[in-house]
Amino acid sequence: MPTYEDLVLGNLGRMASRAALVGGPAGHLRLLWVGEAFEAWLGLAGAGVALDDLPGGLAQSLREVVGDALTIGEPVRAPCARVSGGVAYTTGMLGLPLATRGRERLVLLCLADEAARTNLLKTLFRSTRQGMVAAAALRDATGAVHDFRILALNAAAAAMLRATVETAQWQRLTTLLPHLRGSATLARLVSALDGTTGSFEGSYPRPDGSLLHLRVEIAAIGELLGVTLTDIGDLKAREASARLLFEHNPVPMWLSDETGAVLAVNDAATGHYGFPREDFLTLTASDLLAGGGPAPGGSGPSQRHRRRDGSLIDVEVFSGTIPFEGVTATLTACVDVTEQRRAEQRIAHMAHHDALTGLPNRVLFHRRLAAAAAAGTGLLCLDLDHFKLVNDTLGHPAGDALLREVAERLRACLGADGLVARLGGDEFAILSPAGRDGLLRLADRIIAALGRPFALAGQDVTIGVSIGIALAPEHGDDPDGLLRKADTALYAAKADGRRTRRLFEPAMDAALQSRRALECDLRAAIAAEALEVYYQPLVATGDLAVTGCEALLRWRHPERGFVSPGAFIPVAEETGLIAPLGEWVLRQACREAAGWPGAVRVAVNLSPAQFRTPDLVGTVARALAESGLAPSRLELEITEQVMLEESIANVAVLHRLRALGVRIAIDDFGTGYASLSYLQAFPFDKIKIDRSFTAALGREATAGAIVQAVIGLGASLGITTLAEGVETKAQLAALRRSGCGEVQGFLFSRPVPAAEIRRLVAAAAMPWMAAA
Structure with a gap:
């Protein structure tokens, strides 16, 4: 009986030489049969070899082709490559899924085209933007190395030297860069032949007069040197620009080392802080910090600094690390936000205080009332009697002056205990921890104080005040509810003829509702x-x-x-x-x-x-x-x-x-x-x-x-x-x-x-x- 391979592969004719048959359980695929041309491409006798044992990256490539063919059940084509001796052999691979009567699944692999050869070293050598040079040492009669001959270089290196690969190859190094004769750079290259490796930076004049800024990395093998050149001209330009930006920046800046010692400082910093440059360079970053204040020192962005004259400023600090003269330094920039902070404080004060009298406004008073109501407090709501007459007859400036004087008299009546606020117009309110009797006495003092004449616009003006009183928690602990009840008592005081005070009583609510219905x-x-x-x-x-x-x-x-x-x-x-x-x-x-x-x-x-x-x-x-x-x-x-x-x-x-x-x-x-x-x-x-x-x-x-x-x-x-x-x-x-x-x-x-x-x-x- 003929074998399956003879029967099937024999029908492939001369294509059988370029084919291989793969089968076996998943995860253990093997080459069951390999044609001569396929075996030559593999570079080894492949029959019976497991796919995972194939060298040069073939295992991964062939597994993917076989896996895709078995998964989709249709022919697939993909490039496959193997590496040998620094050369990559790449060809197209065709995978055909097959099945036997015994339901065994097979894949027929076939080389679809001729293999392409690629020298990997040359590819890498040409692809990098870094300059790469291979050079041989040249010795004089005494055996001392005095120059190097360029054996090979890539296009990037030739461009750095303002030459081409053809004109630079076989030239002496000092011919292309005459400035290297007797230089420390040449000495470093020579010393590398003794096994010393490393890197350094330098600037070199080229034959056309331009300056070449390079980072040079060296490795030696016997009499040969491998040199990698990196053009750092842009980096040097950026450093120069950064130095110019640093020195002439209007924002105070300085550079400090890891200990905090100042390495460099710009004119804006010396001028803003008042220190001469030589004194500033003796400081550390912590010497500028001032204790206390809203942002005392620390490493956060908001800090308080002290200037040479002792004045304090609020600053926002921005910092980051940069290279500086061969070391890593911290660049610190400080933005003076003192006036901004003051403005913010003024705005915050204005948001919670009355602009005319300086008293807390309704927003702040409500917040304080909410906090005090739970602990127990007395609330007085005040309304000036006949205030509108002052505005209408003497003008608003006189009315404003009256409100300011009223605020002062209220503060004097209240003393250090409690809080007085202006709720708007001629309405005021007071929080006081005094008990019922104390609140009644306070209300009487206020009525007497505001009943005295006010000197306005060259004449004495007499007004009065009506006061409503509510107690927490006796009348509730809800701020809005307390205000309503104090207002109800205030209305009752007005109904009693003004210039009097009334303590809230539950019956007042019914009277108020009746009055509102009547209205x-x-x-x-x-x-x-x-x-x-x-x-x-x-x-x-x-x-x-x-x-x-x-x-x-x-x-x-x-x-x-x-x-x-x-x-x-x-x-x-x-x-x-x-x-x-x-x-x-x-x-x-x-x-x-x-x-x-x-x-x-x-x-x-x-x-x-x-x-x-x-x-x-x-x-x-x-x-x-x-x-x-x-x-x-x-x-x-x-x-x-x-x-x-x-x-x-x-x-x-x-x-x-x-x-x-x-x-x-x-x-x-x-x-x-x-x-x-x-x-x-x-x-x-x-x-x-x-x-x-x-x-x-x-x-x-x-x-x-x-x-x-x-x-x-x-x-x-x-x-x-x-x-x-x-x-x-x-x-x-x-x-x-x-x-x-x-x-x-x-x-x-x-x-x-x-x-x-x-x-x-x-x-x-x-x-x-x-x-x-």
Whole structure:
């Protein structure tokens, strides 16, 4: 029987000589049969040899071809190389996967083309960018080596010598580099023949005059030298550039050794630190470090340094190692960031402090409150009374000066304990560890301190302060919750008449919610014009004829019924709603009075808050013009609060109103503490005696005396007097006897709607005349 190999390989004809058959279990592949040409390519008798035992790198190449063919089950082609005697033999290898009936897997390898021969030494010799030279020693008659002849060199070496391989080969070394004659470099080359190896750097003039900077590495074998040349011209140029950059850099720099001793320093460093160069070179890097400060010394990038004059600077340090004159040195560069640090500190301070007063702002205060609330603290919320008047009348510079002075007085009241902050506008807050009683005493000190006059813009200005107090943890330990409760207590203090303090009570929350609901409803009512103007007659005491009517605002709430003006007017004043509301009442009253008999006037109340609006006089003038009402028929009533808040500015507004031709009356006279002084400040047309004095007539002798005195004062000044709250005939009789000019009260009429007042003033006789 013929063998498988004879049967199959015999059919390959002359290609069988270039083929080999590989088989066996995975990991133990062998050459089962090898053709003559394939065996010649292998360089050994290969039949029966395991692939892993093949020399010269063949094992790896053939394993990959066989493995790929078996894996993909298709023919593969790949280059294979073997090395022998410094020569690489490379050919294309074809791998054909086969299988026997017994399912044995085989691969037929076939040389696909002729092997290429490559001299590896020549390839390496030519491929490097380093210059490579083989030179033989030349000896004189005494046997001393005096030169070297170049036996071989690569193109890189020829280029360095400004020659070609052909012109440089066989030349003497000193012919190409004449400068080497008698030089230390030639001596080093000669000494290498004794077995001394190593490397050195040097600079050599070439025949064309250019300078060659080389690193030279030497190895000797007998009389032959192997020299490797590396052109370091670019490196030398970079070193020169680096030195120039170092010496003339505006950033302070120095070089130090491994001990920290300074090896070199640039002009910027000597100038910035104030040391002469010779002194700086005696320092070590640690000599510049200063203890303390935000970045004391250390090896980090942020450091604090001390200059020669003792001043401290903050610097950012950048360092790295570089070669310097044959040693490894540390290059240190320092950027002075002192001003930057100061600016950052200023910015950080500004972010947490009020720019005007220097006090902590809301952000910092909230952070401190959060920390203190858990441990227990007292919180005071302060709101200045009538601060807006200062800004409106004296200007914002005076307002700013007032806030700064308030801050100083608060600091003085608080002392070292606690924290005072400005939350914004005229709102301040205080944290204090004092207990309940201590906080109440502190609040009283603050009210007294801020109640003293402030000297502003050449005049004394008196304001006040309202204070709300909350306690942690009694009222909670949540910062926002505590602030809300202190604000609620502050609102209660304002409602009590200002210039006072209130400690938070749970019932205040309900009152605040009720007040907020009332405010919401009032806004809606104003928007819908759901409020009404009622009128109450003003009656002459002589013939009891109607001389005028007072316009009074009424609010009929759909659920609450009639809401007392005493409940919703303060809400309108505090929220600023009083300005549009007061303007609306004025227009309604003027329009209504324009249809009354010509002798009947209309009286309209002006809130102190309306005097803070920028165009009160214009508002009155427009209401008169739109309605056609004669100015003399309009009587504007003000309270003593208008005179109290800012007498100079408000008196000026009153004179401008008087110039329109309207009449000015002072309401609720006698209830203030300086009422008589108001009559000197402005010539009022009418004094309205407060209803509390009228009610006491006949019951309290002092009330009668006060009423008599006011009426007499009015008569002497030519001012009409009117008594409010007249409800009985006896009160009317007493007022007539005292000489009071006009009266007003339920004895004559309650406030009535516009339609009813029209009928009343148009009647020939008043219904109360017969009864009175």
